[in-house]
Amino acid sequence: MSLIVSSQGIILKIFPYSNTSIICNVFTQDRGKLTFIAKGIRKPKNPSLSILQPFNLLEFNYYYKKNRSMHLIKEADILFSFSHLRKDFSTILIGSTILNIINRLFEEEYPQEIIFRLTYKVLNQLSGDKEQSKILFIFFLFHLSKQLGFMPNIDRCNSCNSIFKHDAIFSLRSNSLLCSNCSINNSLDTDFVLTYESLKNCLLINTTHINSIEDIKMSFHNCQELYNFLISFMNSNINNMHKIKGIKEITKIYHEE
Numbered sequence: 001m002s003l004i005v006s007s008q009g010i011i012l013k014i015f016p017y018s019n020t021s022i023i024c025n026v027f028t029q030d031r032g033k034l035t036f037i038a039k040g041i042r043k044p045k046n047p048s049l050s051i052l053q054p055f056n057l058l059e060f061n062y063y064y065k066k067n068r069s070m071h072l073i074k075e076a077d078i079l080f081s082f083s084h085l086r087k088d089f090s091t092i093l094i095g096s097t098i099l100n101i102i103n104r105l106f107e108e109e110y111p112q113e114i115i116f117r118l119t120y121k122v123l124n125q126l127s128g129d130k131e132q133s134k135i136l137f138i139f140f141l142f143h144l145s146k147q148l149g150f151m152p153n154i155d156r157c158n159s160c161n162s163i164f165k166h167d168a169i170f171s172l173r174s175n176s177l178l179c180s181n182c183s184i185n186n187s188l189d190t191d192f193v194l195t196y197e198s199l200k201n202c203l204l205i206n207t208t209h210i211n212s213i214e215d216i217k218m219s220f221h222n223c224q225e226l227y228n229f230l231i232s233f234m235n236s237n238i239n240n241m242h243k244i245k246g247i248k249e250i251t252k253i254y255h256e257e
């Protein structure tokens with residue numbers, strides 16, 4: 001038996017299905033990721049077609065069946081379209097990569113309310129300002145890792161526990177940050193320095209509310225270091241993170257002045 005329920009959700013991805021239907025992956029606020037099917041909506045002049053697009057936040061009414069891989073949409077209304085994202089290349093890229101990460105990361109029906117709010121707010125704040133978009137994406141990666149429970153210590157050495165007062169070393173082998181004393185006998189070519197300045201910015205990212213993100217100013221090099229750190233670190237925790245569509249192009253944004 002199916003229940004008619006309603007959820008708010010952001011469309012992550014859509015696929016055409018049969019001649020007239022659409023399947024969409026949706027990140028819902030209350031049930032995590034769900035897959036919906038909208039039947040018959042690709043018929044000519046069907047107005048619902050235009051709102052079933054990635055980025056749109058919709059209110060879905062649907063026939064919910066537990067443990068079903070797909071749920072049939074009864075009706076959907078648009079709540080917010082994030083249309084500001086489509087005006088600028090780097091915001092489209094960062095926004096769609098965020099959707100791809102969410103889509104890759106989560107199985108169906110694992111509620112992730114905090115990550116839903118994080119995603120919504122980051123998408124909402126992305127603007128044509130490239131520097132701010134870069135900081136927002138770092139903010140997203142950092143808080144996503146933290147919510148998933150695998151953020152390393154950023155204020156102290158993972159080995160000797162001393163508080164960082166100088167540059168730290170990101171060690172791929174231990175997948176953590178070490179002080180220079182601890183990394184000296186244990187270093188690999190893949191290790192890299194995270195300057196004290198970048199560490200302080202990372203602590204700010206940790207404590208700043210997203211509504212005040214404009215207060216964070218970061219140099220090109222600090223942005224690049226933090227991005228490299230977060231991506232390397234997440235790569236070790238999430239299978240094929242670096243293969244997620246968009247990551248390669250975003251990496252270029254952090255490396256080209």
Ligand SMILES: [Zn+2]
Binds near residue numbers: 157162181182
């Ligand atoms: Zn140490």
